[in-house]
Amino acid sequence: MPRDLDFDPARELALVRGVISRDEAAIEEFAEKLEKIQRNLASLNARFGRPLNADDRADLEQDTVIVVLKKLSTYEGRAPIDGWVYRICRFEFMNRMRAKGRQPRELPEDAEPASTDGVMQEDANSDRVRRALARVGGVEAEIISLRHYGNLKFPEISKHLEIPLGTVKTRYYRGLQRLKVALESEASDDA
Amino acid sequence: MTREWSERDDELLEQLLTGDLAPDDPVATAAFAENPELRRQFDELQAVQGELDESAAADEEDERPREPAADLLRRNLHHVPATSSGSSPRRVWLGVAAAAVVLIGLSLAFGEWGSTPKSAEELYLNLSVGELHPSDEYDGGPFVWKLDVPLGGRIELSIYDPKREQRLAHATLEPTDTSWTPDSAQLADFLPKMIWELVVYDAEDTPESFTHEISWR
Missing domain, CATH: 2.60.40.10 (Immunoglobulins)
Structure with missing residues (x-):
């Protein structure tokens, strides 16, 4: 565990034990941690090229909450709860993505074709950004995804990835520079 | 005359892009005046941030209505083993x-x-x-x-x-x-x-x- 990570193991462990003993205040506080599961999954989905649709993500969010709750008694306070939950999200996301990879890609029953040029253009731009992000890869793409698609603040990202805050910001900055180059490459590929 | 890019410029650019330094802060405006390349790079990377935000907003439009996390937690509390x-x-x-x-x-x-x-x-x-x-x-x-x-x-x-x-x-x-x-x-x-x-x-x-x-x- 990095020494300069803002993390109080005793407090985090007490929170988990509070949930286990059904303490109402702890449940309220832990619910805020669970709120981040949706944002974690959204950022992972963007980071990996959006393999899951909204219905898949909603199902995965429910399943991941249950996995987190089932594993709660194994949390030992070695890492921030946010980081511990993020690792579970990542694992569950990768499992779901692998499982989906083995199935033919299906459109939802209520899917409609894109109806306007504006929507199609928006999707194309969004796809281009995600493709460029995939080119960046690594921890930099992960930080950018958590910041923009997960809407997390830098101190939160620091806890999620268990990386010091200063390092998170530096890697974010470097990642943006690499993303700019990747976007230029995408544009030249499209041309 | 524009001076050469320095480590300090990298630090300033990082602070600007992470929100630690506002672009209208006197430190930033002075640095922009001293090095127009800093301004140019900031504008370009800010545009990249804008593209990311637009992409994220397009994803959010696709989100399904969600049960509040506190309700979700209480409904699934039986999954939490009652052991420390x-x-x-x-x-x-x-x-x-x-x-x-x-x-x-x-x-x-x-x-x-x-x-x-x-x-x-x-x-x-x-x-x-x-x-x-x-x-x-x-x-x-x-x-x-x-x-x-x-x-x-x-x-x-x-x-x-x-x-x-x-x-x-x-x-x-x-x-x-x-x-x-x-x-x-x-x-x-x-x-x-x-x-x-x-x-x-x-x-x-x-x-x-x-x-x-x-x-x-």
Whole structure:
């Protein structure tokens, strides 16, 4: 565990034990941690090229909450709860993505074709950004995804990835520079 | 006349892009006046941030209505085992079992410091956790390990910097996987000296981690 990570193991462990003993205040506080599961999954989905649709993500969010709750008694306070939950999200996301990879890609029953040029253009731009992000890869793409698609603040990202805050910001900055180059490459590929 | 780009410009640009420094702050305006290239790069990277936000907003439009997390938690509270955190004799036993079943090797590593490089096939270290070498060299090829007996769970491989402050690469693998190859983006992040960690999970999902220091370049 990095020494300069803002993390109080005793407090985090007490929170988990509070949930286990059904303490109402702890449940309220832990619910805020669970709120981040949706944002974690959204950022992972963007980071990996959006393999899951909204219905898949909603199902995965429910399943991941249950996995987190089932594993709660194994949390030992070695890492921030946010980081511990993020690792579970990542694992569950990768499992779901692998499982989906083995199935033919299906459109939802209520899917409609894109109806306007504006929507199609928006999707194309969004796809281009995600493709460029995939080119960046690594921890930099992960930080950018958590910041923009997960809407997390830098101190939160620091806890999620268990990386010091200063390092998170530096890697974010470097990642943006690499993303700019990747976007230029995408544009030249499209041309 | 524009002066050359400096480390200070990088620091300022990072602060501007992370929101630690406002573009209308006197420090920023003075720096922009002194170095127009700083302004140009800030504008370009801010445009990249704008594209990311637009992409994220397009994703959000697709979101389904969600149950509040507090309600979701209360509805699923029965999944939380009513036992406290910490090691139990069963977990310790499973940890020992996991340690016993997993033997790890790193291929495409060189043997001892300064020795002649060996091939991947020659370098199955095949050591238990207590016998890992303190350092080996890595040449960018696949990581390969060997399991003495089948593993019921999964494997997670992470590569960290020597102080374990940054995770440089991560992969979640199937229990049947016996190798992992970093992609080019991950290789670009690798440092001359790194820690690699293999976390193995048995069928009961009990983790056990093994760490090993490697060097390259």
